[in-house]
Amino acid sequence: MNSKRREVLRVTAVLSLMAATGLITEAQAAEWNKTAFDGKSVAEVIKALGGSGTEKSTAITFNAPDIAENGAVVPVAVTSTIPDTEQIAILVEKNPNTLAADFVIPAGTEPFVSTRVKMGQTSVVHAAVKAGGKWYVASKEIKVTLGGCGG
Structure with a gap:
């Protein structure tokens, strides 16, 4: 490892x-996939990333705080135990641009990413995982007490 x-x-x-x-x-x-990063909804982003929809999965571990004191730096970590994970994306529903981060996972590497995203307000955040040509998702609402997008 x-x-x-x-x-x-x-x-x-x-x-x-x-x-x-x-x-x-x-x-x-x-x-880079400009269309995906310009997407204004989860469905638009998944479509721009080559998917036709998502399926909820318990094989995705999505770690993020319940309450983010500062929306400018919200830590998120995603781990997938879905075989043949190819890609991990982090989507923030209420951000001006829904796709916050997109990671390609090389074959043979551990499907884990950790980053910080900017959130302007309380929102549902999705961890989307592409494996075997299908998209899977785990979601969590994160409450923001201090806006990160200009607030």
């Missing part, structure tokens, strides 16, 4: 160095 983690860290370091030195061009960086 540690060797896989080390490999991911090594690849991340190499890609960061390539980006810093200009070896990764702006055209390559522009390959």
